Amino acid sequence: MDSINELATALKKFPGLGKKSAQRIVFHLLRQDENELKRLGALIATLKENLKTCSECGNMSAQDPCPICSDPLRDRKTLCIVEDLESLTAFENAGIYNGLYHVLGAQMSPLEGREISNDAAKFLLQHIKNIKPSEIILATSPSIEGDMTQFSIMDILKSVKHTKITRLAFGLPLGGSIEFADKLTLHTSLEARRPIES
Template sequence: MSTRKVAGPEIERLIQLLSKLPGLGPRSARRAALHLVQKKEQLLIPLAEAMGVAVEHVGICSQCGTVDTSDPCTICSDPRRDGTTIVVVEDVSDLWALERASAVSAHYHVLGGTLSPLDGVGPDDLHISKLVERVASGNVVEVILAVNATVEGQTTAHFITDQLAQFEDVKVTRLAHGVPVGGELDYLDEGTLAQALRARTKF
């Protein structure tokens, strides 16, 4: 039996797009769409304008892979940051979490995920080769593997360590205790993240 449509195609399209966002299923997307439409002046119009600006001006940094309105991004172009240290993270949200902790003033490298053979994600699907290129430039002294303490995260960390083993003068470290097994950086408090970075150990 087919599901009866309760709204016009425009609203259905809005619901469909919202349901693709992380954490939003069909039911949550319907509630969000209804709230936006009912608060058109306060929410929907400003949101549409903000999204238009984002489409026009926000892009991916060609050096580290974060999102910003400039390329290179604000972090990569900041002369006050330590260019000899690269903090490797899985996603942009992890980079933002570390920045909120203000525990390190270095450059970053966003992998774009983790190795997951079961999901068909291999080394070529991540920005690992770009990381190796950056290290090969000769300016890097330390690479901090700030990946999540999951099986996929640790597998990715081991793979990256093997790839960087050719650079004998480059120290590869990882986050120390404080990041729980199975935990994700974006959900940890700033104090835990700061302690994990300060107590990092050789991988």
């Protein structure tokens, strides 16, 4: 396999890329300056090296604790539990939330045999113990997997007392993901969040 095909095959595995778009990217790269390609290659090669997982919330950034956990201007009494970094980024890009996050790093998917690990559960409970939030917002995706993740979180939170637990209101497209929700939809579902009866 030549380099063009090999790179196209590798890119085809990226989310949202089919064979044609993968090839278009390769031909786009072929037209670039060699230094630019080296810079891009180095960015990919060192992506993980330069990132740390926040020991408080599970976010990834260049520092630990992450800029969100170490920001004194954030509301430290509201904790939003998200499934992944994509969801956290969607909330941050929308600029609609000023509390802290907890990144679960797992979404339940019984078909794929994924579930919230014991370590992830312990990590979440430790975070809650440390910051003693007055409200915990469950921001799981509006999908079957998201609902199952929410039930698992509720199970983990059984021992948490004196904390209001809310979930995002519907309005997010069913079966969709927080990652792709537009700012207005995300804002509405956050503003209209409602308490969960445990």
